[in-house]
Amino acid sequence: MKGKNSELAEALVNLEEKRVLEMVQKQLNSGKPAREILNQLKEGMDNVGKKYEEKEYFLSDLVMAAEIFKLAMEIIEPKLEISKEKEKGTIVIGTVKGDLHDIGKNIMVALLKNDGFTVHDLGTDVPPDEFIRVVKREKAQVLGLSGILTMAVEPMKETVETLKREGLRKEVKVILGGLPVDEKWKEIAGADAFTQDAYEGLRIIKEFLGVR
Ligand code: B12
Known part of the structure; x- marks a missing residue:
């Protein structure tokens, strides 16, 4: 589990847009819950933040990571479980x-x-x-x-x-x-x-x- 987790997180840290999106799609296809995929992406984002803090990454890298995260979200969002109930609050x-x-x-x-x-x-x-x-x-x-x-x-x-x-x-x-x-x-x-x-x-x- 850990290996796979960090592989997607790692791809985001390395700003590999194509790889991130392919891996997200693959994990969704294999039935992995959206929650687990989001956690891996968040782990990657945290590491991007650390690299920025340590001055290894520039602001442009943060922007790039954010862009990739948003594209990944576009793939995940339609797959979130949709509730039939409405008007909960x-x-x-x-x-x-x-x-x-x-x-x-x-x-x-x-x-x-x-x-x-x-x-x-x-x-x-x-x-x-x-x-x-x-x-x-x-x-x-x-x-x-x-x-x-x-x-x-x-x-x-x-x-x-x-x-x-x-x-x-x-x-x-x-x-x-x-x-x-x-x-x-x-x-x-x-x-x-x-x-x-x-x-x-x-x-x-x-x-x-x-x-x-
Ligand atoms: C991506 C990013 C950016 C992107 C943002 C793009 C965007 N559209 O959001 C860009 C490049 C624009 C950016 C800009 C800046 N950033 Co920035 N950024 C980040 C980074 C790498 C990731 C943030 C993120 O999206 N995380 C992933 C999400 C999923 O996590 P999350 O936000 O915590 O959300 C989760 C929960 O908190 C919760 N949640 C969130 N909101 C809500 C609301 C409710 C109601 C609830 C219930 C739950 C909930 O749900 C989410 C999922 O579980 C962080 C580093 C980090 N480790 O977080 C730095 C970071 C936040 N940025 C930082 C800085 C300094 C900046 C800039 C000032 C840089 C600059 N010199 O211009 C500017 C600030 C601009 C501004 N006025 O806001 C610092 C903040 C330092 C501080 N102590 O305040 C950080 C910590 C980086 C660092 N280590 O130095 N940044």
Whole structure:
């Protein structure tokens, strides 16, 4: 298992677009669950990030890796299990102000939609007021805030504060997602939950809404 895992991750780290896409297709054809394939790609992305941190890779390499990840997602997304049930609940989601990373958020959106939730994806660099405007308009039960940069904790906090000011905090559950989020971020931002994993995010959101 490990060997195969790292082979796909390795191909992404080496920015071998054709190989990555072929391997994703092959694994899907052989019946491997989308979740396992996504985990391998995420492992590759983490290693790309490390190489960038160690100055072995440049920004252009990050962009390239992100591009390959997106193409792989296009192959995987139609194969995600589609729920027959609809109207499980309404979620507003986006990447917070100042942060342009959206690969992880897009995975979360894909999983939620495939599970039958109504999702309003506001994209990246979303100001607090915009989140709250759409939460109100759509009468959303859950607000999902994504942030990958360390500075994202501040706009997350600001967004929850805006929600409070508008008197909506009690009705709307807030979940944080992204690479740096942890218990401490949850406390600072005043959120209800956090996760670094989209499948766990799906489980938590279902728990919030009391659906299966
Ligand atoms: C790809 C990438 C980019 C791409 C982004 C492309 C895109 N469309 O997203 C590009 C090249 C544009 C980019 C730009 C930058 N990046 Co960048 N990037 C990365 C990289 C390599 C991978 C991020 C990623 O996509 N991971 C894969 C996804 C699947 O994982 P994930 O985001 O954690 O998501 C999972 C969960 O967290 C969860 N999840 C995510 N969102 C949500 C939301 C909810 C509600 C829930 C429940 C769950 C959930 O589900 C996902 C699946 O399980 C990371 C390194 C790393 N190790 O992560 C650096 C990294 C995040 N980048 C970094 C930096 C510094 C930058 C730049 C400032 C570089 C520059 N000098 O310009 C800019 C910032 C631009 C900005 N203002 O945002 C740093 C951040 C440092 C810090 N401490 O803040 C990192 C850590 C690299 C590093 N080690 O130095 N980057």
